[in-house]
Amino acid sequence: MKQLILTLALIAGMILLTLITLLKYQQSLRDNIVGDGLHLDVTVPVYEKTGMKDTVRISEKDLPRKIQKVIELDSLINDLEIATISKISKNNSFYYDVCFLDVDNFQIMVLYDQNGAIVDP
The missing domain is CATH 3.10.450.360 (Nuclear Transport Factor 2; Chain: A,)
Known part of the structure; x- marks a missing residue:
């Protein structure tokens, strides 16, 4: 039973770490958008x-x-x-x-x- 709880806690921690990483990546992408969010300013x-x-x-x-x-x-x-x-x-x-x-x-x-x-x- 202890081993099952430890395994579940380890899996939950890995999932949480993955979610945090993805959320930070999404935020960095959102911060890089210029303009009104629908149209990007492009430099040619x-x-x-x-x-x-x-x-x-x-x-x-x-x-x-x-x-x-x-x-x-x-x-x-x-x-x-x-x-x-x-x-x-x-x-x-x-x-x-x-x-x-x-x-x-x-x-x-x-x-x-x-x-x-x-x-x-």
Whole structure:
């Protein structure tokens, strides 16, 4: 009987230790989330390159017509909701970072140049 109680206590201690470790890991993940918890702020390497740059948020109606047309013709993204649009001015060129939300609320970020071509960051 003593051995059974000792074994159960040892198992309970191991389970408790595992739960504490998992809870600490979960808390550290939660602490690393930036933003509103639904959308993470993501830094794309193209923004970190050297040179003059300025980024502002714009509305969908302020997006150049060329880019609007590219989005309308793209069957993969034309039905998705546009979450945010950032206009990036860098070395006398303009880029448009368009963030779409898919049906599962995952972000799809597409970077366009001022002519509507997709830029590979």
